[in-house]
Structure formats: C-alpha cells, structure tokens
Amino acid sequence: MIVEHIHLEPLLEEEVGEMLAGEATAFNRRHLYRESGGNPGYLKALISEQPVFTARDDLSRLNQTPRFGNYARYTEELAPLRPEMREVADAAAVVGHEFEAGLLTQMLGRNETAVLGTIGELIRRDLVHPVVPGQYFAFRHPVVHRAVYNHSELSWRVDMHLRADEALCTRGAPAVERAPHVEQWIKHGDLPAVEVLDEAARTVASTDPGRASAWLTTALRALPQQPRFEGRRARMMTQLAEARGATGQLQECRDLMHEALSILPREPAPQHAEAVAFAAMVQRLLGRREETDAMLRLELDALGSEDALVRASLKFEIAAGQLHSGDPLGCYQWAQEALTVVERHGHRPLQASCLGLMAMANTANGRTGLAYELLGQATTILDGMLDSELAQSLDAVMWIGWSEVLLERWDEALRHFDKGVSFATRSGYRLFMPHLLAGKAFVLRDRGKLTEAQIAVEHAVYLAERTDSPEELVNAYAVQGYVDIALGNLDGALQNSFAATLQPRHSASSWKEALALRILAEARLLNGDPEGCLALVTDAGGADLPTADAGSRVAWYELLVRAELAAGRPGRAADWAQRAMRAANLLEQPGRIALATLAEAQVLLHQNPEAALAPAQHAAAGLEEAGRAIDALRARVAVGLALWQDGRFDDAAQELKATQLACEQLGASALARAARVERRRLAARAPHARSTDSESSVIALTGREQQIAALVSDGLTNRLIAKKLHIAEKTVEMHLSNVFAKLGVSNRAAVAATVTREGPDSLPDSASGH
16 A cells, blocks of 8 residues: 655645634634644634633632633544553643653652653654753643643642642742642642742732732632631732733622722721722723722822822822813823822832823823823833833823824834733733724724724724723724724724714713714714714714814814715815814824815815815825825825816826725725725716727627626626626626726726726616616
8 A cells, every 4th residue: 555645734824714714803813823833733622722701700710711622633642652651741741831851750759761761752752842952841732731631630630730849849949830730739728828829929910910810719719718817818809809800800800809908908008009099990991980089089098198109009090080081181180299209219110101191181182292292201111111010001001002193103102002912912911902902903094004903903892892891892892993984894884883882971081982973973974974973073072072182173073074065065064174274283293284184175175176186185295194094095085086176187087096096905995985986977077088999998898798897897896796797706707808808908907997987978877787
C-alpha cells in the first residue's frame, strides 16, 4: 500500500472568519484565530470553552461560568500511553501549560532520570516540547494541556496539587505561584491557605483581575463566618468587588461593595473612603447619579482632614459626576482641588485622571486653549506609564482619548485608545473597555477606516450589553449607529441609534445622551424623515443645544441644515448655517470651521448656486486637512454640484465620479450611492453629444443587456441583478460579458461610467428599471 503524506497549511484568518460567521464578534473571532494558530481542531476546542453567561447570585458564582471544552480528539492521544507515561503527563498538566521536570520528580517521588526519560517519550509523541534547554517543557498547545488536565481523575489531581504546593512552599515560592494549587486543595477554615490566595490576588489584581477574582472567591468560601473575621471578610469582599468590576461585572461589583461597606469598619478611615470612591465610580457607570453624589459628600465630611490623597479620590469622583450631569465648570473646579493634592503626593495614575477629566471639561465647555494645555500634561504622564499604573488609569485614557477626539487630534486619540484597548485585552481588565473601543471606532469612522471601525464598535456593544451600564450602552449603541450611517446600513443606523436613546434620561453623561440624539437625528434624515430629525432638537434642549459639547454643536447645526433643505426650507437652513459658523468660530478649530463652511455651501446651492463653489472647495480642503474623511467626501459631492452650476460640466462629472469611487473604496455605500445619483441626474441635464460609434455606445446593447448595464451602474451585484430580473446568476454573467465586449470596457466601473456619461435617457424605461 502506498501512503502519501500531505502537508496541510493552517487556515487563513479570512477562512476562520467565514467558519465562525455569527459566532460572537469579529474582535473575538480574530482572537480565536490567533489562539488557534489556524488549526481547525484547536479552534473547535477553543469555541467549546467559551463561557456561558449566567444569572447573578452570590459569592460562589462568577457571571461567566467556564465550560468544559470538547477535548475528545486530544484525549484519544492519551489512550496508547503506558501508565507511567500517563502519570507524568497528568502531573505535568497539574503544574501548568509549562512545567519543570524537577518539580514533577518531587510531586511523584520518582527518580529524576526516569521522569526525564518519560518526558522524552512524550516529546517523541508530540504531546510536549522543550521550552528552553534544560528541564523546562510545555504542552504542544494550551488546548492539549487543558485536555490532559480535565481528563485526569479528580481525587488524584487534588492530591497532586497538594504535593505541588508543598514542593513550592519548601522552595520558598511566592504566593502567586502557589495560588493555582492552593485553590484546588484548600479546605474550610485553613487560614494560612486563605492568606496565600489573598496575597496572590493582591499581586495580580492590576494585571489579571480574572484570576484575582477566582482566588478571592475561593478564599472567601474557606474563611469561617465568625465575628472575629468580619473585618478581614469585608476587606476581601472589597478586593473581590474591585476584581469583578475590573472584569466588567458592574452590578455584581456594586452589590458586593455595598455588602462590604455595611461591615467594613470606619477605622482606618482612609481604607473606608477608598472603598466608597470605588463604589461611587461603579455607581456612576450604572447611572445612579443622585445616590452616588450623596454618598461621596457624606464620606468626605466623615473623613475630615485625614489622608489628603484619599480626599482627592473622593473629590475626583464628585468631579466626574459633575461632568456626567452636564456641569463642566463644576467638574473642573472639583478636579482642580483634587489635582492640587495629588501633585503633592506624586500619585501619577490619579494625576493623569484629574488632568484628563479637566481637559474633557474644558473641551466640552469650549475653552480649547486651556484644554490643549491640560491635555499636554496628561499625555506626558500617560505615555510613560507601566502596565501596573495603567490599570489604575484606564479612566484617564478614556478622558484623554475623547478630549483628543473633540479637539480633532485624531492620531493621538487613536494611539491612546489603542494603548488602553491593548492593555485591557491582555489583562482582561474590562472596566472601561466598551468606552475605549467605542472611542477607537469613532476615530476610525471619521478617518474613513470603516471596516476597522465596525469591528471595534461591534465588540464595544457586545461588552456593553453585559455590563448593565447605561453609560456604556448609550455610548456603544450611539457609535454603532454612527458607523452604520457611514457604511450605508440605514436600517441598522436607525435601530442602533434608537437603542442608544432608550436608557432612562440622565442615566448616562449628558454629552453622550446628546451624541446619541444627534446620531438618531441623522439616521432619521437619511431614512427620509427630515421632520423627525428636526423634532429631536427639542430633546437636546432646544436650538442652543445646551447638553451637547461645544464641538458637537457644529455637527448638530450642519445636520439641521441638511434636514431643512430636505424639507424644502432653505431660509431656515440658512439660520442653522449661521449658528454653525458662530459655534465653529468660538472654537477656532479648522475642522469645525470647515464643517460650518460646508453648511454654508449647501445652503448656497439652493439659494445662490453661482456663489457655492468657493465655500464648497474650502470646506472639502479644510475637512481633508483636519482628517475628517467622511465629511470631506460629503463636501466633495457639494463641490461637484457647484462645478455643474458654474457650467463646468466635465469637471463636475469627474469630481462626482472620483468621489463615488473614493466612497466605494472606503465602503461608504450610502454616500457612494448619493454621488452616483447626482452624476446621473446632472448627466441627464448637461449638454453632451451622443456617440456616433454604435459599437461603443449603450444603444448597441440588447434590451436585456441594457437592463443589466443600468443595474450595474446602480451598484447591484450579479446575485442581486439575477434576483431582481428573475434569471440565473450565470445568465447575468453571460450578458455582462457581452456588455463588456460591446462597450469596449473591462470592468463594472467602466460600464457604470458609460451609462452615466450617455445619461439615463440613453436607456429605455424598461432597461433602467425606473
């Protein structure tokens, strides 16, 4: 028998994406691909391990309950192993994905030479491989490690964990190295073991809150329910609440904090105040504004003059609450008081948070000069932070990033959002992850990177839906709607932006609620409802838009210009355009001024078309220079229309064609469609000579070919054309091949250009489909 060995290449990321279509988010699918290395077997096992989200109950359960993976194909590799080989493999799995032969020797009480010999046989069977020269090895893949571990017998496994811990204890290993074993054998009332888990959790709290949460949960179960341990229990519950909050379990975190505070001694006062400050931050994210502010002020009064740094933490949380409620001046004053104290103590994470919050407050209030200054100080600190500090400052990343967005510092904003997302992904620190992802998506959307924006915001929504946080839900849904608008997914834009406004009023920051309303207004306009768009001005506080940040008012007013023009009221549109320019001039930001100029150009196209060209060109150039790619493309459509009004028909056609192609390349389908419609409309009205060459003209096509050419120019795919005309897709391909040949072109874009150039009247009504 002839056996042929075939080398199989790993799956490509695109192929994995297709396999997992509908599974979680693109962000998660990308992570699964990287974890699996493109191996289908590992991929299936990793999917089977994904957690199940369960209802909350008590300390004994995490929100995410791990699932037992589907490891059948890997446990089959264990069947042929001799007993001594299986024992070494099982013991190695108890140690971890990576293991040391010397530790196995102590655990098993066997001869070192024999253990190394057995490991050599496991290497030949490709179950394990050396990590570095010497006695350090690892399983072939973490999935293989978990398969071996979960397939071993429970009582034997617990005994091995106990032996591993004894060996590590003899070596003087730190708590964080012993904790994975202690949590498996600990018994109720074993206080030294509780101390090991407690110390280990404190060590990893800032870099791996998921592990800290698991160890503290086990430790609290083992700690006796006796009055003498009440203070210790309260402290550990506070730590557990912080770990749960860090992993995004906000409601459970809040409930644990309240339970802990009910038994946490008032002395030492700073410790109690720190717990209150953290509880307040979580409650703010949960939309509990009034009770949070009252709690903070009571704690501040009770603290007196003790521990100025803790007082600064309380004042910072009050400041954040003030911005949340729409009082940027109050926010700035409280944060400034906190900063004065923090600077004396040299606490960099809180210093960055204070500066970032103050920058955001001044940006929202239109005081951009001071905002730039504060932002410079904040970013200097943030850029120099280590991971251990960053865990205490992810809110600083949020404030700094969004301030940079509002100040049109796109590259800096994207860099800082990426820094925060990268750390949160590595550590599992999800407390502000939806905010960071939404901010990143917002930047990517405005820069025209729509595919990346969609991936980021999809995951932001996925995480926000699991936090119970109105703040994060409003933000994530609003940005999802914003991205949908750019992509041309108008149904999704309407649905997501509406979802962003469903949370109770004032449960999220006022400026984010205003953002959600603006995006809903734009979704309504693009879905053909200008009156519904305009009606939302009342919900935003009226024509002065008091709840919106200063920069967003310009975007609001430009949107309202479009809505009034769509409703046939150019006079009212002109009033909104004037408001847009006044608001932009106060900020002195080139991008905002260019957007206001676009508003003016759009009004002029209706009132005084001959005067529209210069402002439209200035708007397009200014928006491109400011990095607002999508708005710049909208301005270029206005330039095309203005060129036509100026009698420059060929230039107008070229501008609209280039804009359409640019939109198509970005995936901005609605804007591409608008540019295409304007091209065809203007082509029908512009003077042009018919081609006399029947072999390169639309009139040379048969009726069916003309139908297909018209639908191609409308942007339909072969599949959609076949469905619309009730013919086979292969038939469409055949006709399209004939169209290419008769028109002397080689692609669909050229077909569309020919149809547009010759005008809709070159096609009979039955061909154009109208």
